[in-house]
Amino acid sequence: MGNQLNEIANAMVAPGKGILAADESFGTIEKRFTKINVPSTEENRRAYREMLYTAPGIGEYISGVILFDETIRQKTSSDISFVEVLQKAGVISGIKVDLGTKAMDGSPDEKITKGLDGLGARLKEYVALGAKFAKWRAVITIGDGLPTDENIRQNTKDLVAYALACQKAGLVPMVEPEVFMDGGHSMARCGEVSERVLTAVFEELRSAGVEIPGMILKTNMVIPGKESGAKASPKEVAEATVRLFKKVLPGDLPGQAFLSGGQSEVEATENLNAINKRGPFPWNLSFSYGRALQASAIEAWQGKEENVIAAQKAFLHRARMNSLATVGKYEGEGI
Ligand code: 13P
DSSP: HHHHHHHHHHHHHTTTTTEEEOOOOHHHHHHHHHTTOOOOHHHHHHHHHHHHTTTTTTTTTTEEEETTTTTTGGTTTOOOOHHHHHTTTEEEHHHHHOOOOEEEEEEEEEEEEEOOHHHHHHHHHHHHHHEEEEEEEEOOOOOOBBSSSSHHHHHHHHHHHHHHHHHTTTOOOEEEEOOOSSSSSHHHHHHHHHHHHHHHHHHHHHTTTTOGGGGGEEEOOOOTTTSSSSOOOHHHHHHHHHHHHHHHHHHHHOEEEEETTOOOOOHHHHHHHHHHHHHHOSSEEEEEEEEHHHHHHHHHHTGGGGHHHHHHHHHHHHHHHHHTTTTTTTOOOOO
């Protein structure tokens, strides 16, 4: 089992490839669709995701896709399951297994992730449906006196419980502690909090017996808060992020795939590229973007069949730019 998980983990972060996060919950996809005036019906969600997954040559840049519970059960208009379509394109299917967040008891401005109840049974079903990896997202909020030690402790404990359950079920855990970009905090504060969180997460993962070579990390870059008014250059983001990772990431971790967290499409690519220019590292540093891979594509799509080709072109362009950034070879949008 160990070797198999390690092989999948390595394939997920292979140089030149990254992961498409298309696991938006019902609430999140509705927000995205509202912007283009498309109602969030089951058929529209299906059609949108079919557009992404059937983009010609997707497997050249994309190693894996994170699906949502509804999506892993859906099919293309020609009646082929999404998992099969992806597999034929050389793309690994993964699944979001957390059930979103709720306010933490005793500290309502912080969040705890739901979904541990009955997780073992759900994982078994996802394995039967063809999933090879599973994502769980914990969010850490920076604020006045936040995050609390208790919030980090609880989120870490839940991430570890989920990661153990995944490996037991034969799935690669994609462990996602996200330090929120929202807020007026500085880049240094993001770095401090990320260090606290990642240190706790790896200590607990290891002591609970999670096999580090059979998992992937998904986390944030070290970046200033969105409302801080500060702007960090790709070089600054790269320097701070790499410094942190060298301190806290274990050498036997196959790789880390960044979330975009509210960065623009080009920003997310430039920052990833600057990070990889500082390599090589013991781990591959790749992408697992949601918004930063889909923003132009959804805008081009507009819910219309006649826009599918233009939308796929927009998506593949972003995928290619980020593919170049995984090897530090992105030189601007023109190429
Ligand atoms: P963003 O890249 O839009 O932050 O989404 C990635 C993700 O999967 C967050 O869980």
